[in-house]
Amino acid sequence: MTAHRAEHAYVEDHSPGTGRLAPRAAFTSDAPRLSLDGDWRFRLAPGTHALTDCFEDPGHDDTGWHLLAVPSCWQMSGVPGPPVHGAPAYTNLVFPFPVDPPRVPDTNPTGEYRREFALPEDWPADGSATLRFEGVDSCFAVWLNGVRLGDGKGSRLPTEFDATAALRPGRNVLAVRVHQWSAGSYLEDQDMWWLSGIFRSVALLHRPAAGVRDYFVHADYDHRTGLGTLRVDCDSPDARITVPGLRLGLAAGESATVPVEPWTAETPRLYDGVLSTGTERVPLRIGFRTVSVENGLLLVNGRRILLRGVNRHEWDPDTGRTLSLATMLHDIRMMKQHNINAVRTSHYPPDSAFLELCDEYGLWVVDECDLETHGFFLTGWRDNPSDDPRWREAYLDRMSRMVERDKNRPSVIMWSLGNESGTGQNLRAMADWTHTRDPGRPVHYEGDWDSGYVDVYSRMYADHAETDRIGRRAEDPTTDPALDEHRRSLPFVLCEYAHAMGNGPGGLSEYQRLFEQHPRCQGGFVWEWIDHGIRQRTADGEEFFAYGGDFGEPVHDGNFVADGLVFPDRVPSPGLVEYKKVVEPVRVTIDTATRTVVVHNGHDFAGTGHLRFLWRVEDEGVTAGEGELSVPHVAGGATAFVPWPDDLTKLPDPAVERWLTVSAVLAEDTSWADAGHEVAWGQTMLTSPPAVQVPPTGIAPTTTGRYVELGAGVFDAYSGSLVRLGELTLDGPRLDLWRAPTDNDLRGWRGSVAAQWRAAGLHRLEHKVLAVDSDGGALTVRTRVAAAGTDTAMMTAYRWTADPTHRGRLWLTVQVEPVGEWPFPLPRLGVRAAVPASYDTVTWFGAGPGEAYPDTCAAARVSRHSSDVTGLQTPYVYPQENGSRAGVRWARLDDTAPEPTDGLLVLGTPHFAFSVRPWTSEDLDAARHSTDLVRRDRVYLTVDTGLQGIGSASCGPGVLPQFQLPTRPTTFTIGWQTAVPAS
Known part of the structure; x- marks a missing residue:
């Protein structure tokens, strides 16, 4: 091997690193600390063949180098403009280099970093100095003042080096060489953007003689006695622990049992303490809790818990995997506000500051190791490191570094070995080591369904039927009865479910019912928290979010990286709003027969003392009465039955639809x-008016030239199209079956339903007018709707009548008769019309305020809502069907021009769904980014009697049968009426 190759041999070595200090707990103390974050000198080379000679020499001239912030990902430099140093690349499971472990390409982008710093004059002369890197992707070597300290792999884990011998008073030069690819990359195929660099903080730490190197807090809780037992193990023999709030003073290794308030995700009680030696003081935040698996259930403090969780990648649209503390806090507050109580740190340990926030704010955490070898799936798992003894040390290294770093976090209730890494003895070795080091926490891993070495049975994307079987401990047997029996004895967790890609996910309510029905089913983690879009701008400054392929990657997985409950800019998606409602920890139901409000407290621990209960009555969306409901304290798992207050029962009966809403809100x-x-x-609903009556006949139509007049409507005599209603000119309405496919329509384990729709030509239907008849009190238009190249069709009849009792109102009854074979559900069934773009305001009485589809409507409440047309659009990263409002009784479009004309009122018999857009469904279908959508001079109104559900087939089950839209003969009626211009 040449000297050149020898210098970089660590890149392709199975070893996790050399010269590193042993892993330890993350903590701060009163010892001096020098942050090395800030601007560093940076140079990017395309491969090891182009590296700078002697860049680590303290006298090397780096004045011509770029400046790059540390921490950061070098491919994100320049964002939201064009990347400056290389470019991001996204793959889900495909390795973006030839699969030849442990070798990586010679064209291995390599970043060289240099940073000068001055050692403070008051830096202690005794003790030692530690150089700590919180995270470097993917492999790096370190020099201080020209002295090589060592190298390391394991990107999302801390690495420390002893800098004592190389550190100098005054000027010091730190040099770091980071390789994008290494042997470690084969263990880091984690369905995210491939990014590189020193992306977490760097610091120089003084380690005082006789100080604290490591410690382990054991704080158990006995729910039967209310007592907590504290023991802190420490490598410093003279260490002492004081906890003023408990009046405790202990030597390291001693135990004490005292009454405590336990820590839970609902009641995150932390006790402040201090671990001290003669030379160092370390602040402690202690949470007493016990995790166990007993009788087939996962218990915390003796109680079964229900995980209302999300998978969380670290992501920011401008900085990639480098997150500020403010961003982490923002995420946690959003999670708590949306009733999320658990996080799986997919698929690597997060910045340790995030876990400290989870301790403080209260979230259950499954802490996952920095391990995924998913790309070997494409080679039949051939050469997968999980069962290769040469990789054993690297596997154990990654697990130990995570456990040692995070072992003192009460929020961490399970360790996860990693994700989608197949099977093998290295995984078992990780589990065995973890059980020995920390027997107080269960071990999780989904990739081996035998579950022989873990403590929970974990699956991803099991459909509702299979989840039900698992809940009954009746899952399908394998060929090994002993393993079957073991697995059925374990609690069940869906580590991933309800893939939140684009519009969706659907079917959340049905999953939650199973979790609440079967004690064994202890919830799960929606995939995932955030869309990984990268902020970009068009040439004219319009902002959009980029996904796979937008940076010219030769291999990529498109927008599969945009699959979160929040958009890249952290605006909640409709999916997050739906999830909040589905998993709400208090269930409020209203019994009209007994005039009772039923309050069930679904918290595992907390009572309802922190909540107030408010009631509001609305008559057709207008408040008719409101007040506070007196609800007694309801313990976790208990139910209260509360009679309606007198003020509610005394309200006079309305002539319109009346609804009662009861809300549980924070009291403080x-x-x-x-x-x-x-x-x-x-x-x-408390009262409902009589159903709207559609007169069988009405005002007789009259024909003049090429137009037919019917009440306030004017129709084209040849096409039968309504062209004017009162003063409003419009196009249509006519039958509409197409929607711009959602991500869930486009993808699917059992095939793409969107491909079936497209093959049938639903996106290019032709409307053939067969007859326009003016007979009696109606105008009837008969058409045949079909696509070129097929003899299947929809025979459609539009029957228009003018309501003699309501001036300006027309009724349209649509009869649809399928002809030929239609072996798939329809995307939608309704009519589409177009009005001038100045009709920009919509008010409706029905479900809202956000979008809703048949299987994503739990969060939609009936009231009166309003929005401009822009507000009715949902800006999914990849444009697709969106914005439908459901359960609508009436909707009104108003002209916002300076001199507005009549509004348009649409009436249901009884209900319909609608969407209003400044572009067509075809425009949505053609767009690849939000900036591809250009407003037209029309607003397009779609009124639907039926919609296909959403599901989560992009990486999960499709639409449940009850939410599919079958192709069958259908009749529906919609009212169209002019309305006085809005004031």
């Missing part, structure tokens, strides 16, 4: 939301 400010924040709600 909390760390994560203000007083009045709504946690849960329930709603029911």
Whole structure:
């Protein structure tokens, strides 16, 4: 091997690193600390063949180099403009280099970093100095003042080096060489952007003689006695622990049992303490809790818990995997505000500051190791490192570094070995080591369904039927009865479910019912928290979010990286709003027969003392009465039955539809939301007016030239199209079956339903007018709707009548008869019309305020809502069907021009769904980014009697049968009426 090759041999070595210090707990102390974050000198080479000679020499001239912030990912430099140093690349499971472990390409982008720093004059002369890197992707070597300290792999884990011998008073030069690819890359195929660099903080730490190197807090809780037992193990023999709030003073290794308030995700009680030696003081935040698996259930403090969780990647649209503390806190507050109580740190340990926030704010955490070898799936798992003894040390190294770093976090209730890494003895070795080092926490891994060495049975994307079987401990047997028996004895967790890609996910309510029905099913983690879009701008400054392929990657997985409950800019998606409602920890139901409000507290530990209950009555969306409901304290898992207040029962009967809504809101400010924040709600209809009557006949139509007049409507006599209603000119309405496919329509384990729709030509239907008849009191238009190249069709009849009792109102009854074979559900069934673009305001009475589809409608409440047309659009990263409002009784479009004309009122018999867009479904279908959508001079109104559900087939089950839209003969009626211009 040449000297050149020898210098970089660590890149392709199975070893996790050399010269590193042993892993330890993350902590701060009163010892001096020098942050090395800031601008560093940086140079990017295309490969090891182009590296700078002697760049580590303190006298090397780097004045011509770029400046690059540390921490950061070098491919994100320049964002939201064009990347300056290389470019991001996204793959889900494909390795973006030839699979030849442990070798990587010679064209291995390599970043060279240099940083000068001055050692403070008061830096202690005794003790030692540690150089700590919180995270470097993917492989790096370090020199201080020209002295090589060592190298390391394991990108999302801390690495420390002893800098004592190389450190000098005054000027010091730190040099770091980072390789994008290394042997470690084969263990880091984690469905995210491939990014590189020193992306977490760097610091120089003084380690005082006789100080604290490592410690382990054991703080158990006995739910039967209310007592907590504290023991802190420390490598410093003279260390002492004081906890003023418990009046405790202990030597390291001693135990004490005292009454305590336990830590839970709902009641995150932390006790402040201090671990001290003669030379160092370390602040402690202690949470007493016990995790166990007993009788087939996962218990915390003796109680079964239900995980209402999300998978969380670290992501920011401008900085990639480099997150600020403010961003982490923002995420946690949003999670708490949306009733999320658990996080799986997919698929690597997060910045340790995030876990400290989870301790403080209260979230259950499954801490996952920095391990995924998913790309070997494409080679039949051939050469997968999980069962290769040469990789054993690297596997154990990654697990130990995570466990040692995070072992003192009460929020961490399970360790996860990693994700999608197949099977093998290295995984078992990780589990065995972890059980020995920390027997107080269960071990999780989904990739081996035998579950022989883990403590929970974990799956991803099991459909509802299979989840039900697992809940009954009746899952399908394998060929090994002993393993079957073992697996069925374990609690069940869906580590990933309900893939939140684009519009969706659907079917959340049905999953939650199973979790609440079967004790074994202890919830799960929606995939995932955030869309990994990268902020970009067009040439004219319009902003959009880039996904795979937008940076010229030769191998990529497109927008599969945009699959979160929040958009890249952290605006909640409709999916997050739906999830909040589905998993709300308090269930409010209203019994009209007994005039009772039923409050079930689904918290595992907390009572309802932190909540107020408010009621509101609305008559057709207008408040008719409101007040506070007196609800007694309800313990976790208990139910209260509360009679309606007198003020509610005394309200006079209305002539319109009346709804009662009861909300549970925070009684006081909390760390994560203000007083009045709504946690849960329930709603029911109290009175309903008689159904709208459609007259069988009405005003007779008259024909003049090429137009037919019918009441306030004017129709084209040849096409039968309504062209004017009162003063409003419009196009249509006519039958509409197409929607711009959602991500869930486009993808699917059992095939793409969107491909079936497209093959049938639903996106290019032709409308053939067969007859326009003016007979009696109606105008009837008969058409045949079909696509070129097929003899299947929809025979459609539009029957228009003018209502003699309501001036300006027309009724349209549509009869649809399928002809030929239609072996798939329809995307939608309704009519589409177009009005001038100045009709920009919509008011409706029905479900809202956000979008809703048949299987994503739990969060939609009936009221009166309004929005401009822009507000009705959902800006999914990849444009697709969006914005439908459901359960609508009436909707009104108003002209916002300076001199507005009549509004348009649409009436249901009884209900319909609608969407209003400044572009067509075809425009949505053709767009690849939000900036591809250009407003037209029309607003397009779609009124639907039926919609296909959403599901989560992009990486999960499709639409449940009850939410599919079958192709069958259908008749529906919609009212169209002029309305006085809005004031």
